Amino acid sequence: MHVLQNKWIASNTFEMKLTGRFVNSMKQPGQFLHIKVGDGTSHVLRRPLSIANVDHHIVTVIYKIVGKGTKWLSERKIGETVDVIGPRGTGFPIEGVRNEHIVLIGGGVGVPPLYYLGRKLVQQSNTVTSVLGFQGKDGVFYEDAFRELGETLITTDDGSYGYKGRVTDLIGVLNQDVTQYFSCGPKPMLKGVSETFTIPGFISLEERMGCGVGACFACVCETSDPEDSKGYRKICQDGPVFPAGEVVL
Amino acid sequence: MHVLQNKWIASNTFEMKLTGRFVNSMKQPGQFLHIKVGDGTSHVLRRPLSIANVDHHIVTVIYKIVGKGTKWLSERKIGETVDVIGPRGTGFPIEGVRNEHIVLIGGGVGVPPLYYLGRKLVQQSNTVTSVLGFQGKDGVFYEDAFRELGETLITTDDGSYGYKGRVTDLIGVLNQDVTQYFSCGPKPMLKGVSETFTIPGFISLEERMGCGVGACFACVCETSDPEDSKGYRKICQDGPVFPAGEVVL
Amino acid sequence: MDLRVSLPGLELKNPILPASGCFGFGREFSEFYDLNELGAITIKAATSEGRFGNPTPRVAETSGGMLNAIGLQNPGVKRIMEEELKFLEQYETPILANVAGSTEEEYVEVARELGAHHRVNALELNISCPNVKEGGIQFGTDPSLAASLTRAVKSVSEVPVYVKLSPNTGDIVEMAKAVEGAGADGLSMINTLVGMKLDLGTGRPILANGTGGLSGPSIKPVAIRMVYQVSQAVSIPIIGMGGVTCVEDVLEFLLAGASAVAVGTANFQNPLICPELIEQLPELMDRCGYGSVQACIGRSFKHEETSLSGT
């Protein structure tokens, strides 16, 4: 796919816009792109990045530089080509979700897929409240974009912006009419979120991936139900989104 | 060093002009630059390329794409930086060479260092005749540049340009007043050249290199003199240029 | 250009097959291309009962390679036959079924069942999985254990048996000869080298299992060397693998002495790698002056023999 934009939007965080094949099949929020990084075979594994938005043949990903692959990505210039497989995985099941009050809960690099999700939900006449957690003020991104979708609460670990603390701390103050939650972020956060809420919800998991297409069994997680016929789920194929409670966190 | 130019000049052959540190120390023709190719550690060995010219803080190399490293080099764009160690090695000993008639004999990627050598020799009031061999018409480069230095004979393996045959075939027709020869090219050519000539000469060798600085013993060749106290020479340090007959070809 | 290779149990229309464990049971890749294009399909290791495998993380990237410690996760031989081989019935491509186990009895049981399945053309005895304590690696590092296991499996298998060798040994030739002597019909080599990567943040190994198997371009020189040495020491054919990412690598394995070439890790970077290699191979062989795959096999040393004997 072609790079249309690749810009710094927050501390070590970049927003990349791509266009090319596949974009039209990117319809379900929560899916990811599987991106080749580096030249030749210097990096044998692709990097999964969530779809943060799709708009007029343009797909957006938002990524944080954490290692060599994301570093390499951040150095791509406009007009260059990036080798992308996607969309992969099973995203948030929002078909038919209408006129509900949904809360989106995201932490760090779990925030990006929630934006596309929120946009879709609003298009489907839902009310959306977003609770987004970041490490600190420097790391906050897309605040205004989320505000356009609905009420948006920001937390930072160090209190340098918004509420000081974790997103789970705010669950109690949420409006009682919330009907469902969708969440993406680090495992401890997802655990906290799914243990705190009593309403139904869906969570999106991360795991180190090999193939990213369901063939290598690198990314499995256990099902909560010991009677489940398979006993496991593949995050790259059955997920990354699962109904809260389906898999062991 | 900074890339000032990187252009196709003949079949699979590129001319790259660089500027930066070191250029002022590049005084002896026949030395080489030791160039890092690829990103990070995808290629652990540098590539040796002869200095083809030095002019006003600009150094020229001419290279043929034969593998991944030269391919990578050919994709460098103006303004990019290339990591260069150099000048390395011992070149042609031309200090004090004046008013002689010198013949330069080069084959393929052995031609580039002869151009800088020829320029220096002409500056030192020598007469220069060049005999340059290429695979075919498409591969010929720098013909006009050499003609400006003196008489220039071109041979091609397939006869598609100039004389058909090998550079050694032309040694017989050279003017009798030739006093020295300097040669660079593939080993069989150097062998032919040094066996045909009776006058003194210098030849420049190629070998796969590890360090390129004399520390790893990858690039040694045997001395012809079995009584030589070391018995070997390092091409990257003692050479690549040797008096004809000093080392075993 | 003749790409055919005829191996015990496997009539390959071209020498390219996916390596076990990197291709699941073919289902996912069938979305990318028609599996009938492949020379053969190696399916993921089967054990007698289903196994969940190791805790995650199970993979980590290294310079020019990767580590995996999947831990032989598979649904067990029964479900593999019922669900996966069933799915593969729609294709004609020969199937090489990878067999794993903790005990000789388990190997024998799995081999008996899979070898009797009409869709399985040959077995690949995985005595080299470094990632589970009870994964057969003990068989893969001791030539006499390997030989006795090979003999036991051969005695029950209805199809030819390829033994997959571990590179984690000081003497690969000895191992190869031992299993050849025990009746192996062919060899697969190499499995992964045992490696480790630490997470500098936590100070601990990235893989939950601690160590993992190193695969990818990094290990190709080791694989080429082993295929080169073993193919000159045995007379059974070798399926070569380890770090193949491009058509030049395929030719290198053939020249080193492999009769077919399996592609593992590279499927992860490029799901279309196998059909691309099949498409590109004739042109490269032609350029290098080979008229058939058969003519390439072992050329590196056959060549030498010829020139040494003075002709």
Add this chain to the structure above:
Amino acid sequence: MDLRVSLPGLELKNPILPASGCFGFGREFSEFYDLNELGAITIKAATSEGRFGNPTPRVAETSGGMLNAIGLQNPGVKRIMEEELKFLEQYETPILANVAGSTEEEYVEVARELGAHHRVNALELNISCPNVKEGGIQFGTDPSLAASLTRAVKSVSEVPVYVKLSPNTGDIVEMAKAVEGAGADGLSMINTLVGMKLDLGTGRPILANGTGGLSGPSIKPVAIRMVYQVSQAVSIPIIGMGGVTCVEDVLEFLLAGASAVAVGTANFQNPLICPELIEQLPELMDRCGYGSVQACIGRSFKHEETSLSGT
């Protein structure tokens, strides 16, 4: 930040030293920086007589690594002492002298001479050179031969003896324990993995020697795994090496259990790599929360022990 490490015979002011064979005798690199910056210097293998080594080509590049088959070229122990150690007298950096040979007698002779030289602080017994038929590799793959050689060398050496282990073995821990039992004062690991690369044009191996030793980033996961396993099984210190190219790699070796870290192949890409690593190490250690090199050593498993024992 305390970078000091105290090892048998070697008082290192920092844990970085060049690996044997990738640094000659220091002369060439002394043009790039002051050798006094180094923790120690490992010099190229010495044999009793000068050796010319293997025919060229002696090196080939691989994906993320390289093969070499230099073949122990060196001017012989006498000239090394007269010319090279003489040159190194101007520096204060401790010297680890690499000892090779074809027979036990040769090793013993070289070790006696080098060990008696006032400029040599410790010996590194190279029982792992894969590149010459008579290069000691037989000692490196057989634990009892390795132990007897170690004993013989220890009995004549005036300085501590480090044994350099080969990774081309199925059981590195057994080998390490054997030489520890025979009196080794320390271990160096790893030497190169045996590999090969073919030239597709000629069909033959690129290296004139056929096989060569694989080094560079490719082999790092194997090296880390071996250091991790061995450091938990022995109580003598380890000089770790294999594929170090950046300061993160240095820390990874320390955490895995190495007490010092040698840099080989990376000197070829960046002649300034050693001083650069020394300069960068404090910042990285600080960022990862380590106050001294000592605190890093073996942290990967010491950590585990702690958490397993529940504290």
